[in-house]
Amino acid sequence: MSEDVQPGTAVDDPAREGPIASEQAHLAASRSALRAMREDVESLDITDVTANWVNSEVLNRQIEDRIKALADLSHTPLFFGRLDHLHRVGAEEAEGADGDRFYIGRRHVHDADGDPMVIDWRAPVSQAFYQASKQHPMDIALRRRFGYTGGELTAYEDERLSDPAEAEHSSRLLQQEIERPRVGPMRDIVATIQPEQDEIVRSGLGGTVCVQGGPGTGKTAVGLHRVAYLLYAHRERLARTGTLVIGPNRSFLHYIEQVLPALGELEVKQATVDDLVAHVEVRGTDGPAAALLKGDARMAEVLRRAVRSHVTLPEEALMVVRGSRRWRVPAYELAEIVQELLDRDIRYGAARAALPQRIAHAVLVRMEQAGEAPDDRVQDAVARNAAVKAAVKSCWPPVDPAKLVLRLLSDAEFLAEHAEGILDPDEQKAVRWEKPPRSVKSAKWSAADAVLIDEAQDLVERTHSLGHVVLDEAQDLSPMQYRAVGRRCSTGSATVLGDLAQGTTPWATASWDEALAHLGKRDALVEELTAGFRVPREVIAFASRLLPDIAPGLTEVRSVRESPGALEIRHVPGAPAAETVRACLEALGQEGSIGLIAADIRVPELARALDEAGVRHLAPGEETTQDARLTLVPASLAKGLEYDYVVLDEPSAVVDAEPDDRTGLRRLYVALTRAVSGLTVVHGAPLPSQLTT
Numbered sequence: 071m072s073e074d075v076q077p078g079t080a081v082d083d084p085a086r087e088g089p090i091a092s093e094q095a096h097l098a099a100s101r102s103a104l105r106a107m108r109e110d111v112e113s114l115d116i117t118d119v120t121a122n123w124v125n126s127e128v129l130n131r132q133i134e135d136r137i138k139a140l141a142d143l144s145h146t147p148l149f150f151g152r153l154d155h156l157h158r159v160g161a162e163e164a165e166g167a168d169g170d171r172f173y174i175g176r177r178h179v180h181d182a183d184g185d186p187m188v189i190d191w192r193a194p195v196s197q198a199f200y201q202a203s204k205q206h207p208m209d210i211a212l213r214r215r216f217g218y219t220g221g222e223l224t225a226y227e228d229e230r231l232s233d234p235a236e237a238e239h240s241s242r243l244l245q246q247e248i249e250r251p252r253v254g255p256m257r258d259i260v261a262t263i264q265p266e267q268d269e270i271v272r273s274g275l276g277g278t279v280c281v282q283g284g285p286g287t288g289k290t291a292v293g294l295h296r297v298a299y300l301l302y303a304h305r306e307r308l309a310r311t312g313t314l315v316i317g318p319n320r321s322f323l324h325y326i327e328q329v330l331p332a333l334g335e336l337e338v339k340q341a342t343v344d345d346l347v348a349h350v351e352v353r354g355t356d357g358p359a360a361a362l363l364k365g366d367a368r369m370a371e372v373l374r375r376a377v378r379s380h381v382t383l384p385e386e387a388l389m390v391v392r393g394s395r396r397w398r399v400p401a402y403e404l405a406e407i408v409q410e411l412l413d414r415d416i417r418y419g420a421a422r423a424a425l426p427q428r429i430a431h432a433v434l435v436r437m438e439q440a441g442e443a444p445d446d447r448v449q450d451a452v453a454r455n456a457a458v459k460a461a462v463k464s465c466w467p468p469v470d471p472a473k474l475v476l477r478l479l480s481d482a483e484f485l486a487e488h489a490e491g492i493l494d495p496d497e498q499k500a501v502r503w504e505k506p507p508r509s510v511k512s513a514k515w516s517a518a519d520a521v522l523i524d525e526a527q528d529l530v531e532r533t534h535s536l537g538h539v540v541l542d543e544a545q546d547l548s549p550m551q552y553r554a555v556g557r558r559c560s561t562g563s564a565t566v567l568g569d570l571a572q573g574t575t576p577w578a579t580a581s582w583d584e585a586l587a588h589l590g591k592r593d594a595l596v597e598e599l600t601a602g603f604r605v606p607r608e609v610i611a612f613a614s615r616l617l618p619d620i621a622p623g624l625t626e627v628r629s630v631r632e633s634p635g636a637l638e639i640r641h642v643p644g645a646p647a648a649e650t651v652r653a654c655l656e657a658l659g660q661e662g663s664i665g666l667i668a669a670d671i672r673v674p675e676l677a678r679a680l681d682e683a684g685v686r687h688l689a690p691g692e693e694t695t696q697d698a699r700l701t702l703v704p705a706s707l708a709k710g711l712e713y714d715y716v717v718l719d720e721p722s723a724v725v726d727a728e729p730d731d732r733t734g735l736r737r738l739y740v741a742l743t744r745a746v747s748g749l750t751v752v753h754g755a756p757l758p759s760q761l762t763t
């Protein structure tokens with residue numbers, strides 16, 4: 071049957087005959103095999119193999135995780151593609167998949183003999199599913215994609231990549247997947263990862279990759295799939311070192327939180343930058359000038375100086391009494407020891423911990439010179455001697471990072487001493503608190519202050535580094551925040567995702583080179599994604615009119631969506647909230663999720679208007695259901711999210727809410743690019759001129 075099919079046509083076969091029937095049979099067999107794999111694990115009896123309670127607890131947990139990972143989820147098809155090779159695949163490449171036909175799916179499934187029935191999408195042999203083309207067939211005779219309806223395999227689509235007679239064509243199933251209405255949280259894209267995305271997903275663990283891409287180019291999706299890929303390729307190493315996904319806020323993290331578990335990866339942590347640096351309770355805010363300065367990388371040097379300023383060179387000799395003998399280390403020698411540790415530029419706390427042993431060593435040398443033969447135990451005892459401890463305390467006292475930052479921000483003299491030549495007097499004044507707080511507890515710390523404390527903390531004690539960190543919406547971080555993230559992957563690698571045109575903080579980065587330098591990853595590879603999977607062509611063209619003003623030089627997103635989508639601009643003098651509500655009600659007549667995006671300040675009024683009209687509405691992060699499909703989104707939280715239909719209320723209010731025009735237009739660009747199927751703009755005030763020309 072497939073022989074007669076036009077290339078690029080998805081074949082439906084309701085009669086269940088021909089290829090569909092045999093593919094359905096393979097699906098049924100794979101499901102039974104998966105069930106058998108799960109039953110094998112469930113029936114494991116560990117009573118004989120575990121010696122103690124702790125071991126058996128650990129093993130039991132591992133078994134439970136494995137059972138969870140082997141669950142057959144009815145709504146996620148077990149495989150989505152098939153590859154038929156022209157020749158047999160070498161054993162090494164196939165990684166246990168010995169044969170010339172492979173079914174590609176979310177997890178590996180094998181039969182009772184251990185022969186593979188489904189190959190994990192991350193295995194080397196699966197790569198051809200994503201990368202093979204007519205130009206580079208990669209030894210693939212046939213690539214087949216499967217279509218599912220409600221968990222049932224109902225369609226397939228073939229490409230004969232090595233057949234010169236068959237012309238290249240685009241995939242219907244792929245288009246359907248891209249254009250399907252969105253409801254609820256983000257989903258995985260394993261079945262339709264594009265070649266340029268696949269290259270980023272499969273890039274090695276050793277290097278950092280930075281992805282610049284306009285709205286909806288799949289940056290977030292690519293970052294999450296890269297984590298899943300790295301966990302597959304380097305499972306043991308990353309289990310030891312850990313992985314972390316960093317996003318801009320809770321609602322965004324909530325939106326993406328199901329993607330990795332759906333791919334069988336349950337262990338990846340998620341956090342915002344604020345979570346990472348939560349050393350103090352943040353109850354205050356900074357004015358724009360103070361926030362900008364506190365996020366400036368120059369603060370790192372001010373802090374470094376301030377921390378090191380606690381060290382003083384000893385001016386008095388040290389006397390250690392042991393039994394009837396007294397050992398004297400002169401001041402100049404102590405000073406040399408201290409100076410040497412300072413010069414080595416190791417962490418303040420590590421040097422402090424090393425100092426007693428260094429001093430004890432000097433005492434031991436004297437003992438040896440006097441004919442004694444002290445061993446390591448004597449050195450340890452001397453290091454713990456009260457006089458040595460007192461000397462260390464006075465020349466290298468402990469530093470509390472929060473107290474140190476409190477002092478810097480309150481004590482003009484202390485700040486001036488350490489900021490000299492770094493911050494000018496006006497800048498120093500701008501970062502200082504007007505009314506110094508009494509204590510760390512009572513201080514109204516800002517988010518930027520918490521980052522300063524984190525930097526100070528790292529100067530005292532090295533921050534633990536993870537194996538891999540994904541940093542999403544990275545354009546919005548301050549240099550000091552990049553540093554905070556950078557120390558969490560100092561011995562690992564990172565995936566940095568962002569769009570310079572969507573930077574809406576006063577410190578948003580102007581170039582990826584700069585950001586990567588602050589992150590400590592100058593060698594990162596910068597890749598660009600330009601194909602847009604979210605925003606319809608007409609809508610992205612409208613939003614892109616802002617690009618020359620907000621990020622000159624950036625490539626406009628090329629929408630790969632075929633459906634034209636809808637863009638409607640409604641001018642209603644006075645812009646009553648009722649008009650916006652009307653647009654929402656119309657949108658609710660369509661399938662999928664609806665986002666009403668408005669300037670934060672207009673949100674309460676719109677919430678009231680929706681309530682009065684009896685329209686249920688959610689806040690970002692709350693899960694949409696069939697009865698509650700409308701989310702009221704403050705523009706400040708719209709980043710990274712998407713809705714099937716978007717109603718954008720009063721664009722000029724979105725622009726005016728920001729401290730400057732460029733930031734305002736960037737915020738508007740974000741709001742204009744959240745829609746998958748259609749965008750209605752309701753405005754009373756004139757639209758920004760860039761949109762109308």
Ligand SMILES: Nc1ncnc2c1ncn2[C@@H]1O[C@H](COP(=O)(O)OP(=O)(O)OP(=O)(O)O)[C@@H](O)[C@H]1O
Pocket residue numbers: 247248257258259262263264267283284285286287288289290291292569572603604709710711712743
């Ligand atoms: N290869 C693909 N196949 C199908 N859907 C895709 C593909 N790549 C991305 N998408 C979908 O496109 C939408 C946008 O992706 P994503 O949110 O990752 O983009 P983004 O670049 O992070 O956008 P933004 O800059 O707005 O945060 C999502 O619904 C995602 O699932």
